[in-house]
Amino acid sequence: MAAGLVISAPASGVGKTTLTLALARAWRNSGLRVQCFKSGPDYIDPAFHAAATGRASVNVDSWAMDRGTISHLVSRGIDADVVLAEGSMGLFDGVAARGVCGTGATADIAEMLDWPVLLVIDPSGQAQTAAAIAAGLRDYRPGVRLAGVVLNRVASPRHEALVRRALLDAGIAVFGALPRHAEISLPKRHLGLVQAEEQAEIGKLIDEAARFVAEHVDLDAVLRSAATWSPHPAASGVNVTPPGQRIALARDAAFSFVYPHMLEAWRAAGAEISTFSPLADEAPDPVADVCWLPGGYPELQAGRIAANARFRSGLRAFAETRPVHGECGGYMVLGTALTDADGISHEMTGLLGLETSFAKRRMHLGYRLAELAAPMPGHQAGARLRGHEFHYSTIVAQPDTALAVVHDATGAVIAETGSRRGQATGTFFHLIAEDR
Known part of the structure; x- marks a missing residue:
């Protein structure tokens, strides 16, 4: 039985990918088998996931794929100890019109798999308001459960204490708080995209992220918050015909x-x-x-x-x-x-x-x-x-x-x-x- 968890945030650029890679590598270094997925149409992050875990990662997409396809793709985590689905954009961000089985939002995948959501929140320029945002995300959609929060880019111990207290008063678990750490920021390029194979030092970057996150986040508590999960047999695979033999x-x-x-x-x-x-x-x-x-x-x-x-x-x-x-x-x-x-x-x-x-x-x-x-x-x-x-x-x-x-x-x-x-x-x- 694997532990399933969705990693999401209120918006893009908050640190979802860095946290996903760090958790995956830290747990892998501790001897666990880790499988990652990417919610939404992103060609870049799965390659980073593979670098962190040693296992191929694939996309799951509620707008373009049916439930059978998603179940088939997620079933590759059957032999893993931990399965992480990294979200795209904000937790509920999708398109206005429903697609095959959803709008493409990360929340669709969380509800479909019944996995709790680990929120990454950047409280820069905020204090108690960060708790209001987290509480709003927790309560916005029935069927989507919140595991807790990791704070990213906190400015000082005093800033962290203010945000932590507000979150705890709102009944939201705080698993850790990451101070600013430029060395583990993933670089960007002219399209806002950079590929794992373009990073000569990707292994060192992920190792440093894992070390840093392990210092500031309660990894055992995060793991305990994940859902016990076993994939259901998929009725069908991916509906794609090869273009040739x-x-x-x-x-x-x-x-x-x-x-x-x-x-x-x-x-x-x-x-x-x-x-x-x-x-x-x-x-x-x-x-x-x-x-x-x-x-x-x-x-x-x-x-x-x-x-x-x-x-x-x-x-x-x-x-x-x-x-x-x-x-x-x-x-x-x-x-x-x-x-x-x-x-x-x-x-x-x-x-x-x-x-x-x-x-x-x-x-x-x-x-x-x-x-x-x-x-x-x-x-x-x-x-x-x-x-x-x-x-x-x-x-x-x-x-x-x-x-x-x-x-x-x-x-x-x-x-x-x-x-x-x-x-x-x-x-x-x-x-x-x-x-x-």
Whole structure:
């Protein structure tokens, strides 16, 4: 039997990821088997989770996935001693319109699994008001239970005492208080994202976070607050069809945004995956029957991609006879041109007529529901695909035939429809699951 706990907060940027990694590593160092999950569409945190625990982490998402899929993914924690689900944004933050089995809020996962929530609260600029916020979160939604609170970035012992007293008066357990400690802050980058594999010192960073948290948080009390949990057998797995039997997958610093559950579902269905690096000027496996270019940071590497003739010619040759699909950054590389942040235009592969610009920055963020107007690898025309979009690039031209009618979570039609031309298809959204 495992101990299940959800780690959440009132908002983003409070310290959920740092606390999750620290708890996971501290318990692992004590000999416990720890399994992590990420609630919501985040490609970055699962890699950090894996670095902390030594076990692969996956996303669970109440807007895009049904209960069977979530149960199937969470069941990987069956042999763990502790299972942690890290939330996204604030505890109740989701979209206005309900998706498959929820709004995408962390609270959906907490209620579905019946796991209590460990809140991370940053009381900077507050004292007793922090207790009012915690009490409001505790009482907001029946079915969501609060285990207690860890305070982060407390200014002084006096500040801590004021906040602790208010929380205890409100009947809320305080498991610890972390003073400001810049050395364990995870770095950010131009999109607010940084990948675990980009951190040469990630192991040392997590070890320092674990040491620091163990000094200031009652780890035994946190563990006792978790729910005793045993997964129920899942009726079904992830509803994702592999795009082919043998998949050539672009995989390097420019093409790395792939949800882990997608690759696992492809392999579970019998598909073989061979990786290649466009940045190393490698072409896709010539014996593969489909090529998949995921998202990432091609705008940071646009000059190298444009100069890599072997990759570009190899991909064009591949697309003459077999399908090629790109997601987000991969979609941009399938296009004609990509303008970087400095306003320099770089020639891409030209399999699609898409032209994009990172110089004209505008955030595109949110869930997407696409109904395919034409087939794409792994999915037939008419399929309803659920995914997530996050990029700052602007479409300069999208002249090819639309791949799908795409709606946001409110039902509004959006302009990022995806494209198709010949054997090439692409979308700006990252696929999470297909409606059953």
